[in-house]
Amino acid sequence: MKTISLRDLVIGEVLGQDAYGPQGQLLLTRGTLLRASHIQRLRALGIEEVAVGLDAAPPGAAASRGALAAQDAKSQAFSRAFDAGQAVVREFMERVAAGRPVDSAEARESIDLIYPQVVASHNVLRQLGQLRSKDEYTLQHSVAVSIMGVKIGQLLGLAEPELKEVGLAGLLHDVGKCRIPSAILNKPGRLTAEEFAEMKKHAVYGYQAMKAMGLGASAVALAVLQHHEREDGSGYPLKLPSPRLHLYAKILAVADCFDAMTSDRVYSPRKPALLAAQEILREVGSTLDAAVTRRFVQYVVDLAVGSQARLSNGEAGTIVLVDPEEPARPLVQVQRRFIDLRQRRDLVLEDVRLQTESRGR
Ligand SMILES: [Fe+2]
Ligand SMILES: [Fe+2]
Incomplete structure (x- = not known):
C-alpha cells in the first residue's frame, strides 16, 4: 500500500484505506476499484492524497481516532432516523386500522431526519444491515x-424536494397492510389465490x-x-403499463x-445483495424500469468491491471485480488465487459482507 497524490491517481487503482471527507464522512471504502466518478468526487471535496493498493495490514488500522469517532456519531444519527421512521409507520398503521385521522406532518418530520443521513451516507446497505433485526418486518x-x-x-x-417525496412515499408505501388480516400477512407459505x-x-x-x-392528488x-x-x-391493482x-x-x-x-422472511432466508442485484437485473425489459434498475445495480456493484465473500465450496475471499451485467458472478481473490465466478459456474456466492470489516465493534 502506498500514499499517492490525487493528481497522480488513475482509474483502476484499488483504494488501500477507507477515504473520509472533511467532516469525517465515509466517502469510499477500502478495496474500491477507483472509477473516474470516484476520483472526481474526491477532488471536488478537496482530498489531496489517498492510499492505494491492498496489503496484509489490518483494514482500517491506520484510520485516525477522529475519523472513527465521526463514523460512530454518524451511525448513531442514522440509527435515530431509522427508529423515528419505524415509529411513524407504526403510528400510522395503528391509526389507519382504527379509522382515526392521520396527518402527513409527522411523517414529513421523520423524512427530514432520514433524508440528510441517506444523502450523506455512501453505503446505506451496510447501515441498514447493522440496524435490521428479525422482528417488525x-x-x-x-x-x-x-x-x-x-x-x-x-x-x-433528483433534487431535494423530490427526494423527500420519494422518501415519504417509501415510508408509507405499505401502510395499507394494516387492513390485511395478520393470518394472511404473516402466513409462512404460499398464499392461496383468494388470500x-x-x-x-x-x-x-x-x-x-x-x-x-x-x-390525494400528489405524487406520493x-x-x-x-x-x-x-x-x-402485469402488476396490480390497475395493471397499468410503463x-x-x-x-x-x-x-x-x-x-x-x-x-x-x-431480508429474512418467514418463508425465505435473505439473499446476498449481489444475488438480489442479479435478480432485479433479470426483470429489466419485463417488470422493472431499465434506467432505475441499472443505476441501482451499479451502486450495489460498487459497494460490493472490496467486500468479503464466502463461496459455496467453503472458501472465502475478497471481491475484486464485478461485472455490472452479471453481478452474482464476481472475481474473488482467495489468498493469492483469483476465482472468476463467470468461469466457475459450479460455484455460487453464499454470503457477502457489505461492510468494511473492523470498525472497532
Ligand atoms: Fe413493500
Ligand atoms: Fe407493497
Whole structure:
C-alpha cells in the first residue's frame, strides 16, 4: 500500500484505506476499484492524497481516532432516523386500522431526519444491515424502502424536494397492510389465490389513507398506489403499463423488490445483495424500469468491491471485480488465487459482507 497524490491517481487503482471527507464522512471504502466518478468526487471535496493498493495490514488500522469517532456519531444519527421512521409507520398503521385521522406532518418530520443521513451516507446497505433485526418486518421494510428510494433518487439526480417525496412515499408505501388480516400477512407459505387477492388490496388501502391525509392528488399517493404495478402491465391493482407509471413508483418497485430479497422472511432466508442485484437485473425489459434498475445495480456493484465473500465450496475471499451485467458472478481473490465466478459456474456466492470489516465493534 502506498500514499499517492490525487493528481497522480488513475482509474483502476484499488483504494488501500477507507477515504473520509472533511467532516469525517465515509466517502469510499477500502478495496474500491477507483472509477473516474470516484476520483472526481474526491477532488471536488478537496482530498489531496489517498492510499492505494491492498496489503496484509489490518483494514482500517491506520484510520485516525477522529475519523472513527465521526463514523460512530454518524451511525448513531442514522440509527435515530431509522427508529423515528419505524415509529411513524407504526403510528400510522395503528391509526389507519382504527379509522382515526392521520396527518402527513409527522411523517414529513421523520423524512427530514432520514433524508440528510441517506444523502450523506455512501453505503446505506451496510447501515441498514447493522440496524435490521428479525422482528417488525413491515416497519423495518418500510423504512428500508424509504432509505433506498431516497438513495436511488439521489443516484438518478433528483433534487431535494423530490427526494423527500420519494422518501415519504417509501415510508408509507405499505401502510395499507394494516387492513390485511395478520393470518394472511404473516402466513409462512404460499398464499392461496383468494388470500393473494386480499393481499393486493393493500395498495388501494394505502392510497385511500393518503387521500384521507390530504395527499390525494400528489405524487406520493400515486407512488403508494402504483408500487406493485409493473412495466409490462402485469402488476396490480390497475395493471397499468410503463408510460402511465410515476417515476417514484418505479423507484419504489426496485427498492421494494430488492429489500424483500435481502431480508429474512418467514418463508425465505435473505439473499446476498449481489444475488438480489442479479435478480432485479433479470426483470429489466419485463417488470422493472431499465434506467432505475441499472443505476441501482451499479451502486450495489460498487459497494460490493472490496467486500468479503464466502463461496459455496467453503472458501472465502475478497471481491475484486464485478461485472455490472452479471453481478452474482464476481472475481474473488482467495489468498493469492483469483476465482472468476463467470468461469466457475459450479460455484455460487453464499454470503457477502457489505461492510468494511473492523470498525472497532
Ligand atoms: Fe407493497
Ligand atoms: Fe413493500
